[in-house]
Amino acid sequence: MVAYFGMFLIIGIAVILGVMLTGLSGIIGPKRPQEEKYMAYESGMDPVGTAQERFSVKFYMIAMLFILFDIEVVFMYPWAVQYKELLKFGWFPFLEMLTFIVILFVGYIYVYKKGGLDWD
Amino acid sequence: MTFDSIFQIAFFWFFAILGIAGGIGLITQKNPVMAALSLILNFFSIAGLYLSLQAEFLAVIQILVYAGAIMVLFLFVIMLLNMQDEQNQQFDVMKGLAFLLGLGFFGELLFVFNSFMGKSVSGAFPLGKVEPIGMQMMTNYLFPFEMISVVLLAALIGAIIIAKKHSYK
Amino acid sequence: MNFNPGDIVNFSVMVAPILFLLAVGLMLMLMDVLKAHSSMPLIAGLGLIGAGVLAVLPEKISSMQAFYGMIEVGNIAPLNIVFLCLSGVFTIFFLPDYLKRQDKPIYEVYTLLIFAIIGMIMMANASDLLITFIGLETFSIALYVFAALFKKEETSNEAGLKYFLLGAFASAFLLLGISLLYGLTGYTNLNDIAANASKLTDNPALFFTSIGLFIIGFLFKVSAFPFHNWTPDVYSGTPTPLAGFMATGSKMAAFIALGTVLIKLNFTQYDKLVNVLALAAILSMIYGNVVAVRQKNLKRLLAYSSIAHTGYVLLGLCAGKAGFVAVIFYMFIYTIMNIGAFGLVGIAERTLADTDMDKWKGLGIKAPYFAAAMSLFLFSMAGIPPFAGFMSKYQVFIAAIGSGQILLAVIGILTSVIAAFYYIYLIVIMYFGKNESPEVSPRFDWTTGLGVGLLAVLILLLGIFPSLVLQPLLQYMSGSISAVAAAF
Numbered sequence: 071m072v073a074y075f076g077m078f079l080i081i082g083i084a085v086i087l088g089v090m091l092t093g094l095s096g097i098i099g100p101k102r103p104q105e106e107k108y109m110a111y112e113s114g115m116d117p118v119g120t121a122q123e124r125f126s127v128k129f130y131m132i133a134m135l136f137i138l139f140d141i142e143v144v145f146m147y148p149w150a151v152q153y154k155e156l157l158k159f160g161w162f163p164f165l166e167m168l169t170f171i172v173i174l175f176v177g178y179i180y181v182y183k184k185g186g187l188d189w190d
Numbered sequence: 191m192t193f194d195s196i197f198q199i200a201f202f203w204f205f206a207i208l209g210i211a212g213g214i215g216l217i218t219q220k221n222p223v224m225a226a227l228s229l230i231l232n233f234f235s236i237a238g239l240y241l242s243l244q245a246e247f248l249a250v251i252q253i254l255v256y257a258g259a260i261m262v263l264f265l266f267v268i269m270l271l272n273m274q275d276e277q278n279q280q281f282d283v284m285k286g287l288a289f290l291l292g293l294g295f296f297g298e299l300l301f302v303f304n305s306f307m308g309k310s311v312s313g314a315f316p317l318g319k320v321e322p323i324g325m326q327m328m329t330n331y332l333f334p335f336e337m338i339s340v341v342l343l344a345a346l347i348g349a350i351i352i353a354k355k356h357s358y359k
Numbered sequence: 360m361n362f363n364p365g366d367i368v369n370f371s372v373m374v375a376p377i378l379f380l381l382a383v384g385l386m387l388m389l390m391d392v393l394k395a396h397s398s399m400p401l402i403a404g405l406g407l408i409g410a411g412v413l414a415v416l417p418e419k420i421s422s423m424q425a426f427y428g429m430i431e432v433g434n435i436a437p438l439n440i441v442f443l444c445l446s447g448v449f450t451i452f453f454l455p456d457y458l459k460r461q462d463k464p465i466y467e468v469y470t471l472l473i474f475a476i477i478g479m480i481m482m483a484n485a486s487d488l489l490i491t492f493i494g495l496e497t498f499s500i501a502l503y504v505f506a507a508l509f510k511k512e513e514t515s516n517e518a519g520l521k522y523f524l525l526g527a528f529a530s531a532f533l534l535l536g537i538s539l540l541y542g543l544t545g546y547t548n549l550n551d552i553a554a555n556a557s558k559l560t561d562n563p564a565l566f567f568t569s570i571g572l573f574i575i576g577f578l579f580k581v582s583a584f585p586f587h588n589w590t591p592d593v594y595s596g597t598p599t600p601l602a603g604f605m606a607t608g609s610k611m612a613a614f615i616a617l618g619t620v621l622i623k624l625n626f627t628q629y630d631k632l633v634n635v636l637a638l639a640a641i642l643s644m645i646y647g648n649v650v651a652v653r654q655k656n657l658k659r660l661l662a663y664s665s666i667a668h669t670g671y672v673l674l675g676l677c678a679g680k681a682g683f684v685a686v687i688f689y690m691f692i693y694t695i696m697n698i699g700a701f702g703l704v705g706i707a708e709r710t711l712a713d714t715d716m717d718k719w720k721g722l723g724i725k726a727p728y729f730a731a732a733m734s735l736f737l738f739s740m741a742g743i744p745p746f747a748g749f750m751s752k753y754q755v756f757i758a759a760i761g762s763g764q765i766l767l768a769v770i771g772i773l774t775s776v777i778a779a780f781y782y783i784y785l786i787v788i789m790y791f792g793k794n795e796s797p798e799v800s801p802r803f804d805w806t807t808g809l810g811v812g813l814l815a816v817l818i819l820l821l822g823i824f825p826s827l828v829l830q831p832l833l834q835y836m837s838g839s840i841s842a843v844a845a846a847f
Contacts, residue, residue: 071198074241078201115325124272131353133266137259138342138349144251145338152324162364163328164338173339176385177346183392186350302568306542329362333374333426334489337481339495340381344474347388348504351467352519 128189135186142174198242205238212282222268226261233257362427366480371423373432373671375478376410376493383410383816384473396466400806403469404451407444407476414440429487430618435687435835436484439615443483446608446694447476452810453600453658453702460709462599468601475501475604479612483619488537488547495533495580499526499611505601506593518596525579525589527682533576539569545624553623573620574635576835580613583673584642588664596784599708602658603701603723607694608663614672614690618683627762629681637767638676643670644774657714660781661697667694667778674718674767675755682758687753691828692739692751692821700736701812707801716785718799729801730789730810733809739818741782742775747821754829784843 073179081176149167156163180185212235216227237252328333371378383406390399416435425435430436450472458464478497478756484708485491503526507519541547543565544555552559559566579586594602626632649666672689675682706729707722708714723730739748759768803811820829 071201071242072194074201075197077241078197078204099264112272125266125269127270127353130263130266130347133259133262134349134353137263138346140259141342144271145335146256148251148320148327149196151320152328155321155325156328159329159362159364160333162367166328166332170336170339173336173381173385174342175359176388177343180388180392181239181346181350182353184350186354190261239698295757298568302564303564305564312612315740330427331429331489333429334487334493337477337490337493337497340384340474340477341493341500343384343388344471344497344500344504347467347471347474348500351504352507352510 131186136141139174139178142171145170202239204244205235205242209235209239214258223265226264226268227262230257230261233261243318247318250320283284370425372461374430376414376444377430377477379413380406380477380480382411383407384477385806387470387473387756388417388706391466391470396464399466399469399588400455403473404448406473407447409453411441411444413437414444423484424550429485429490430484431484435832438828438832438835439687440480442691442694443476443479443608443612445474445691446604446611446698448808449695449698449702449814450600450608452603452806453603453698453705454812456804456807457598457705460687465508466509468505468563469664470505471501472604474498476608479639485613485616485619486549488540488549488620492530492534492537494612495530495575496614498531498612499580502526502605505605506597508598508601508709511636514594514596515598521589522593526704529576529579529586529667532572532579532603536569536572536576539565539572540541543569547621549623553625556624559624567629570624570626570632571635572616574632575802577613577617578639581610581617581672583669584646584666584668585639587643587646587669590666591659591662594665595656595658595714595733599701599705599714601699601704602661603698606661606701607690610665610669610672611687611690611694614676614686615719618676618686621676622631622680622683630662633679633804634676634784636673637764640677640767643667643673644771645670647703648774648777648781649795652777654781655716657716657719657785658701660716660785661700661704664830667774668697670774671771671837674759674764676763676781677764677767678758681761684829684836685754685758686749687832688825688829689751689755692818693815695814696739696748696822697771698738700733700740700809701735701816702807702810703736703801704813705806706803707799709799716788719785719789719791720794721789722799723790726801728803732815733789734786735815735818737786737824739784741779743779745819747787747818747825750822750825754825766810773835 093161112118149163151162195307206306212230212232214229216232219225219228233252233256236255240246240249242254252313383402385405387399387403390396390402424430425432451469453473454468460469475498478494478499478501481490481494481497483494485494489794497843503519503523506522508516509515510519537547540552540559543562544552544558546552546555575586578584582590594606597605621632643666647663647665647670651660651663653669668689672693673685675686675689678685704714707719734747739746742752744750752771754770756771759765761773
């Protein structure tokens with residue numbers, strides 16, 4: 071457990087720093103409220119509509135595909151960390167991961183050809 | 191008490207309280223984006239709790255996949271649906287019943303887990319760090335590992351069929 | 360369990376059907392991309408048949424499990440693969456025509472069907488709870504997509520969302536159950552868990568919680584009584600032949616998986632577990648059959664009847680090891696008649712909303728072959744001899760009585776009478792309903808005609824000679840594989 075002490079310290083300092091910096095400037099900073107100051111900044115124009123615009127499903131599509139490949143990477147991580155140990159099995163661990171990647175590469179070809187990554 | 195045990199207790203309570211705060215924030219925030227951000231806090235502290243159980247790999251994945259990728263999807267859905275701030279909701283009988291049932295189930299699990307307290311599991315091998323997981327995944331658990339690719343493929347095809355605009359007329 | 364890369368080749372041969380199906384699935388994906396759409400159903404069908412043949416080819420098996428105790432390859436496992444592949448083949452007969460008539464050329468369906476069957480095989484033959492879960496997720500994802508396939512239709516959206524949300528919830532329960540079992544024993548391997556059964560009973564509260572959560576997850580998948588709510592909405596929103604697949608293949612896999620786990624844990628010695636299953640069986644039979652009587656829509660009727668059939672299978676499951684053959688036999692027969700019935704409904708409908716019973720009035724005169732085939736499947740589902748549905752019900756009741764569950768069997772027989780009422784009512788509507796010009800005009804093309812013919816012949820054949828399936832089942836179960844392989 072003590073091995074995590076450094077990490078715990080970093081989190082603690084980060085939290086304290088973050089709270090302190092924003093909190094302090096909020097407390098001791100001068101406040102002269104004006105209506106314009108509270109408007110959203112849109113390159114000098116007056117803002118139109120709300121900030122929460124409805125957005126296209128295309129973003130979601132990309133994000134979803136990202137997650138699927140992200141999960142693929144998750145499985146490569148322990149393999150990569152342990153690869154030196156796994157070398158005692160020769161080329162075999164490499165082939166195992168190759169199979170995994172080739173199967174998902176077919177998926178990638180499929181997505182690419184189906185236009186899953188196009189922005190039309 | 192040694193420094194180690196004090197640190198362990200402090201570590202647990204820090205993340206436990208942070209996690210519960212995140213959970214309360216999730217259900218009390220009226221703005222859906224703020225609720226989603228509270229959920230990140232919750233995910234993050236759960237990763238901390240995993241660490242306190244020596245499950246390093248799980249903690250890393252929790253941050254990488256849940257607090258990172260899944261949360262992006264959550265926020266996208268919120269923006270996609272253009273959700274507005276939550277209005278005051280009416281209480282009705284079904285909700286009360288659902289709450290009671292949930293509470294009952296929670297109590298049941300609490301009772302059961304309590305009977306488990308302090309007993310260690312023999313037979314289970316220490317599988318929290320990244321190295322043993324990598325070793326097991328490439329040897330004894332090779333088959334499930336390769337078959338995960340089928341799950342991912344099925345999800346990939348499903349995503350294309352359902353979310354792609356012109357996948358068919 | 361010392362890992363040796365050389366073993367992997369042996370293991371790969373043992374799970375050849377799964378690897379073959381995976382290759383077929385990848386090939387279908389590439390064919391889809393290369394726009395070779397027209398032969399995709401054929402390749403998928405041939406692939407499934409090929410996998411079935413690979414499973415029963417006589418071969419020397421050095422161990423009962425492949426991949427260090429991950430997946431079962433001995434005993435009844437090859438037959439499970441054959442049955443699950445057949446459920447896919449039956450579905451493929453009806454798909455191309457249906458999608459063409461709906462004007463929705465979605466060829467990914469075949470790829471997903473193959474992946475779904477890989478998942479079902481993994482779950483049914485799993486001897487490690489990890490594989491059970493991975494298999495469950497694989498076919499569940501495919502089925503969620505099936506439910507939401509017609510994304511422009513509101514009913515289909517509703518079906519997809521409902522099935523996905525509730526299914527994910529059920530998976531969570533199942534996973535919690537699995538993790539508690541792991542926590543209790545330290546193993547996910549079923550044989551190891553069975554060998555350490557004393558650890559389970561050390562802590563009865565935790566044991567019953569874990570196995571209870573496990574059972575809940577499966578009862579959802581098979582739509583047994585307290586977890587049945589999604590069934591009618593989902594089936595009526597899903598493309599019809601795929602709804603037939605959903606009601607049969609996935610249930611068969613789930614029942615086999617649940618049965619395997621429970622039998623390995625020797626569950627009949629715990630009265631509580633048997634009682635829970637018996638209660639679910641009774642309520643499913645009564646609820647499904649009684650509510651089905653009031654249905655006006657064919658797909659909803661079939662959905663409620665599927666809840667009732669789940670009850671009958673659960674009844675067989677309560678009998679423990681002795682009833683397991685009956686369970687698999689029942690599910691196989693149910694697969695044949697249910698895919699047939701859903702397929703025929705699919706032939707008759709033009710839009711998703713076109714499944715009202717009233718529209719079928721007078722079909723007996725206008726489309727005699729169609730009505731005759733439908734009547735055959737309905738008679739079989741009602742359990743009227745000499746059709747196969749009778750034999751399957753008979754087997755289940757015999758198993759229940761043999762294990763002393765007399766009350767269950769009596770309730771089963773009584774509810775069968777109610778069931779016969781609504782199945783025969785539909786036949787009466789078709790033949791004696793007064794309608795000069797029925798709005799529905801079913802027409803067979805050659806694939807659907809072939810499919811219906813094949814299923815009808817199977818129903819008759821297995822009704823008269825049930826031992827054609829029962830015999831191999833018993834032989835595989837008792838482990839005399841080589842003798843059976845020669846008979847095939």
